[in-house]
Amino acid sequence: MTDASMSIHTAKVKWERTGWCVLGGVIPDVALAAAQADLGHFFPSAEEFASDHDPERNRPFRVRGDAVRPRFPFESDSINLLAVHEVLIDLAEEILERRDLRLYQGLLSAKYSDGAPDDEQLLHADYGNHTLVVPRHDVGYEQLEMFVYLTDVTAETAATRMVSLERTTGIPVERTYLDFEEYADLYATEEPASGSAGSVLLYRPDTFHRGVAMTAPRSWRVMLHVAFKSPGTDWLGYQSWPFSAEGMPWHRLVPHLSVRQLCVLGFPAPGDDYWSEETLAGVSARYPRLDMSPWRSAFRTGSTEASAVPAGERTPAR
Ligand SMILES: O=C(O)CCC(=O)C(=O)O
Ligand SMILES: [Fe+2]
Structure with a gap:
């Protein structure tokens, strides 16, 4: 064993x-x-x-x-x-x-x-x-x-x-x-x-x-x-x-996941350039039960989450 x-x-x-x-x-x-x-x-x-x-x-x-x-x-x-x-x-x-x-x-x-x-x-x-x-x-x-x-x-x-x-x-x-x-x-x-x-x-x-x-x-x-x-x-x-994000299992799961877990599945991290007033509102509408505050506050303050990766480090480390 x-x-x-x-x-x-x-x-x-x-x-x-x-x-x-x-x-x-x-x-x-x-x-x-x-x-x-x-x-x-x-x-x-x-x-x-x-x-x-x-x-x-x-x-x-x-x-x-x-x-x-x-x-x-x-x-x-x-x-x-x-x-x-x-x-x-x-x-x-x-x-x-x-x-x-x-x-x-x-x-x-x-x-x-x-x-x-x-x-x-x-x-x-x-x-x-x-x-x-x-x-x-x-x-x-x-x-x-x-x-x-x-x-x-x-x-x-x-x-x-x-x-x-x-x-x-x-x-x-x-x-x-x-x-x-x-x-x-x-x-x-x-x-x-x-x-x-x-x-x-x-x-x-x-x-x-x-x-x-x-x-x-x-x-x-x-x-x-x-x-x-x-x-x-x-x-x-x-x-x-x-590919599976239209199904109920995905929609049921998303509100239960931490920022870290969502990022592991490919969600843009708080502070990522993807986020704008428009995308914040859209993602919130798509997942009404997801607490978007970490993404919103990073957008307002311009900061990145501790777990997020600065834009310059998104390619593989050498
Ligand atoms: O079923 C196993 O024990 C091995 C399966 C396997 O090799 C694989 O999924 O790559
Ligand atoms: Fe294998």
Whole structure:
């Protein structure tokens, strides 16, 4: 299991050296319980799946393990709030050494045993679909992927298998999938990213890893996938939030978010040049329950929020 006492500093050192680590006890109990309570809106429970209580509902999970992957903003306030939880932003800021990060991915996945498909993935690096170019390891250019564990994750309940970056430095950059036979030696060194519910797996998009089949019967594994990056990096991404901004989940969520959380989702920070009398009035009309006072007062006084980034620093740090 995870070392729940591992400090963020130790996690960062391991993340930099090996490309991944699991940090235990990250999610506060109340936030975890609230998110878990809503999982039934999205997925059959382990027991419902195993007993085939509702074959129609189970069918997609029997055909393809990744067939159902709900995306942020979810039809669950608790899971939306978890995706932008301050503890995840704190962690991402520590690891990426920036205070102006963007959340660029939010999705839920569930995996089952008892007749679910054989989910043995090839070892792969995620940057194939997280960047248009190739990763660069300097502050301002890095990406941080997280799996937030909503169930206990063990080697038997399909903990993602990870290979240390130290072992993969010689792999050509254009090769993001590794053949089972050609790279059998690397497959032999993979380690399960085990951790109890509320733990978070942190990994870099060039860390080789793979999903595996569940071996424990009548079990499930549910994770929230989130990823962070610096602003001004248009080549990095996965999802776009404005695409979902007409829906009720977004409108319900916005008034509950802090300035910091809204900025992580791409809202212009207080003091940003975007804000004018007209845009302040328009955004207030669009989100009548959002307290716009931080944006209004920054506009009146010409100041920027503590969390906001001065205009001159919006490009990646060099
Ligand atoms: O399901 C897993 O354990 C791994 C999934 C994965 O590799 C991914 O989402 O990039
Ligand atoms: Fe992956």
